[in-house]
Amino acid sequence: MFSELKFPVPWGHVAAKAWGPSDGHPVLCLHGWLDNANTFDKLIPLLPRGRSGLSGWFLLCCRGCTSDTLSLSDYYYVAMDFSGHGWSSHRPAGSPYHFLDYVSDVRRVVAALQWRRFTLMGHSMGGSVAGMFCFLYPEMVDKLILLENLGFLLAPEDTEAWLKSKRIMIDRLLSLEAKQQTPKARSPEAALQRLLEANRHLTAEGGAILLQRGATETPAGLVYNRDMRARTQSQEFFTVEQCLKFLQKIQDRVLIIVARDGLLVPRKLDHSNHYVKALQEAFESTLKEHIQLVEVPGTHFVHLNEPEVVSGIISNFLTAQNARARL
Numbered sequence: 001m002f003s004e005l006k007f008p009v010p011w012g013h014v015a016a017k018a019w020g021p022s023d024g025h026p027v028l029c030l031h032g033w034l035d036n037a038n039t040f041d042k043l044i045p046l047l048p049r050g051r052s053g054l055s056g057w058f059l060l061c062c063r064g065c066t067s068d069t070l071s072l073s074d075y076y077y078v079a080m081d082f083s084g085h086g087w088s089s090h091r092p093a094g095s096p097y098h099f100l101d102y103v104s105d106v107r108r109v110v111a112a113l114q115w116r117r118f119t120l121m122g123h124s125m126g127g128s129v130a131g132m133f134c135f136l137y138p139e140m141v142d143k144l145i146l147l148e149n150l151g152f153l154l155a156p157e158d159t160e161a162w163l164k165s166k167r168i169m170i171d172r173l174l175s176l177e178a179k180q181q182t183p184k185a186r187s188p189e190a191a192l193q194r195l196l197e198a199n200r201h202l203t204a205e206g207g208a209i210l211l212q213r214g215a216t217e218t219p220a221g222l223v224y225n226r227d228m229r230a231r232t233q234s235q236e237f238f239t240v241e242q243c244l245k246f247l248q249k250i251q252d253r254v255l256i257i258v259a260r261d262g263l264l265v266p267r268k269l270d271h272s273n274h275y276v277k278a279l280q281e282a283f284e285s286t287l288k289e290h291i292q293l294v295e296v297p298g299t300h301f302v303h304l305n306e307p308e309v310v311s312g313i314i315s316n317f318l319t320a321q322n323a324r325a326r327l
Helices: 056-062 100-115 126-135 157-180 188-198 204-214 228-232 239-245 271-290 309-318
Strands: 003-009 012-020 023-031 074-081 119-121 141-147 215-218 223-226 253-259 293-297
Touching: 003 100, 012 215, 023 100, 023 126, 074 100, 100 126, 119 126, 126 141, 157 228, 188 223, 188 239, 228 271, 228 309, 239 271, 239 293, 253 271, 253 309, 293 309
Parallel strands: 023 074, 023 119, 119 141, 141 253, 253 293
Antiparallel strands: 003 012, 012 074, 215 223
16 A cells, blocks of 8 residues: 655645655655656565564664664655656746756655655656766665666767757747647547557556556546646756766665666667767776666566566665665
8 A cells, every 4th residue: 555645845746655664764766757656556566665563763763874774674665756747746837847857856855754865766767867866965875776777868979969959948848838738638548548659668557557647537538747848858968977977976786677678778788889888888897796787578667567577676686785885
């Protein structure tokens, strides 16, 4: 079972859902672009809760203890909806969706929960947000789990292409504001079909799960909850050299899971795509024994479509005792 949470922000609220005892070791889960917290609905029930029966006083004291002590406690999973997604409020009129705004969402939620140190798990775009948070606040993250993401968005080698992408983002945003269209209502079947057409890696079951939180029923039909402006978000890109410097800030272990038929496939990271290959090598050379890169069968939404494929890997990673933090 899970509980619903709301965290006040200046423009409304950030919504989330939580599993497990609130005094357990905290794990914050971040969804992908245009998805919502339901993306973890099938995975989290398969993850460990650890030993129960510890006193509240002992668990409170563990907030400042080492990770091997924390492995004795239950786990508390919180999956949040980024602003403009799921049940979270849309950003104010005239405000674009910048990548760092999502990182700020995480910082706000963590402050509201009064977490000092926790595990971060992110899927797709949520992995990039988790990576950036980890680089900005390394002392707050004990473990980092990236699902179908490497924690970075690499800068395009073509400067003109980068400039063009920024121009398109601004023009699309202004066009959306000018149209001010009423969100389109669809039948449940049509809403699901539209979602599946836009996400070829989703199964019908997975799409239906996302739609439960991603749409609202109106007299005219289902209306998507997501803010259309989120489709034009401004992203943060980095060079491999910058990524290397960021990686040195990571203080503990990293788990990266990529799907064989997903968007990041190790066997495709060859010399023809030397930029991405360089990033993969940067991870391995910088983090060494602190990183675990695993390829699994499945697609980009393997954690939702076939959670049992990744649940064991994540469970072992969560419950393994951490090495001493790298400084």
